[in-house]
Amino acid sequence: MRLHGYFRSSAAFRVRIALNLKGLSVEHVFHHLRHNAQNAPDFLALNPQGLVPALETDDGAVLTQSLAIIEWLDETFPDPPLRPGDAAQRARILAFALAIACDIHPVQNLKVLNRLRKLGQDDTGVQAWAAWANREGLAACETLVRAENSSFLFGDAPTLADLCLVPQLSNARRFKVDVSAFPRLLAVEANCLALPAFQQALPQNQPDFEP
Amino acid sequence: MRLHGYFRSSAAFRVRIALNLKGLSVEHVFHHLRHNAQNAPDFLALNPQGLVPALETDDGAVLTQSLAIIEWLDETFPDPPLRPGDAAQRARILAFALAIACDIHPVQNLKVLNRLRKLGQDDTGVQAWAAWANREGLAACETLVRAENSSFLFGDAPTLADLCLVPQLSNARRFKVDVSAFPRLLAVEANCLALPAFQQALPQNQPDFEP
Structure with a gap:
């Protein structure tokens, strides 16, 4: 492959x-x-x-x-398995992944940021846009999983949701978002980053x- | 429910x-x-x-x-079934759906358009942005399925891909995109809209x- x-x-x-x-x-x-x-x-x-x-x-x-x-x-x-569980659990894992893959990532990707530059936004404006998309989106993600208490977002092993979370937190930091507002997401990220994968x-x- | x-x-x-x-x-x-x-x-x-x-x-x-x-x-x-077929066909159907659900829809949703207004874009500017997101995204979608010749996007019955296509074309028209550039998508849409569902x-x- x-x-x-x-x-x-x-x-x-x-x-x-x-x-x-x-x-x-x-x-x-x-x-x-x-x-x-x-x-x-x-x-x-x-x-x-x-x-x-x-x-x-x-x-x-x-x-x-x-x-x-x-x-x-x-x-x-x-x-x-990356989407284990019954149909409802599988849907919850997918929904979390989509909350990042649909509602955060495309709003702050290169194509959109380049378009904002064409509309006259400077570096500061472009970064503020990307930070906004990450901050609002990750705040909703934090709320989605605040009640959970597992090592990873949905249980004791990483799922599709964790695979989306870790790269997005990396983006958020690049755009200077204060990620300390998301303690549950950070705890999961630390457990993910302890894994060689x-x-x-x-x-x-x-x-x-x-x- | x-x-x-x-x-x-x-x-x-x-x-x-x-x-x-x-x-x-x-x-x-x-x-x-x-x-x-x-x-x-x-x-x-x-x-x-x-x-x-x-x-x-x-x-x-x-x-x-x-x-x-x-x-x-x-x-x-x-x-x-809304995602029939083998794993590769199921992935192709999902990829088409995501090409809309990730790469078009969130870039032109209400939250993003409202943010553009805050940055000083007027009605014309906001509409041009939404039209751009739909036009570029649907052009890629058209290319993804141009080689297919079925009644629906992936075969003879509607799938998740068709469920995403029809609402997005409706958005594209609302934002005054010339959808005649997408003949394969329009042919599928007509077959979809013949169904009561x-x-x-x-x-x-x-x-x-x-x-």
Whole structure:
């Protein structure tokens, strides 16, 4: 399998964690998003959305969208399960993941921030926008799981929800959000980062990393 | 079951279609988003994200996020299946849904448009932003399925992908996008709208509709 990613893409980061948890090793191809490599004709032929991640499977299928790739991995390599439990628990895990993947991440991604620059926002304005999206979204996430008391967001092992949380907290810090307002999320993050699967997936541990 | 929604919410629209396809009738509670009803304390206690839809199940669980609700419906009431096929086909259907639910819808939702107004954008600027998000996103969606030749996006029956497409096209028109650029999407939409499950879920057929 071949994963198309970028060290700083939090969506690719999610997939890297999933692959590591499943014990799968894949070929990594990195595309420099700030150099617009995702809009090169070769890459657009692979993924018309011009987004990473994209996963080429061993039988030649190209899968896109991080959550769809992770669901495919979970169905194809079920151990350990990333969305365990009954239908309601599975839905709660997915809802938390979507609260990040739909309601935070796309509002602060590179494409949107570039558009804000075109509308005349300077660095300060762009950062304030990204910080707002992270702060409001993570506050809702904190409330969603405040009542839980497990090591990870939904139980004693990481799920799809944790795979989305850790990269998003990393983004939030990059945009200078005061994450101390989210103690439950931070406690879970610490437990995640104690695991090699998360450590090895960190942006700074990718070969294309730039400080 | 009780569905919390709003006639114009395209996320609630997706869930209404799913319920209709499954032949499930539920109690509907409408919250006027433009009057900020989603931020009333009672509703925030139900869904801390302050978003519709939310589904209260018969055993008292509250499910949020339209795609998670639809996955729960599909697991709990499997007929007809909304994400049929093998793991790769299931991933492709989900990826298309996410290309709308993550990459178009949140970038043009009410919260983001209100934020743009605070940054000084007038009606024209706000509409141009929403049109941009729909136009770019739907162009990618069109490319994703251009090679297919089925009645619906992925085969001969509607799936989760179609449930996301029809409400998004409705948004695109509201923001004055020239949708004639998407012939494959329009052909599928016409087949969807021939079905009572889609018709009855239309915004204009909800009791809280306002022109």
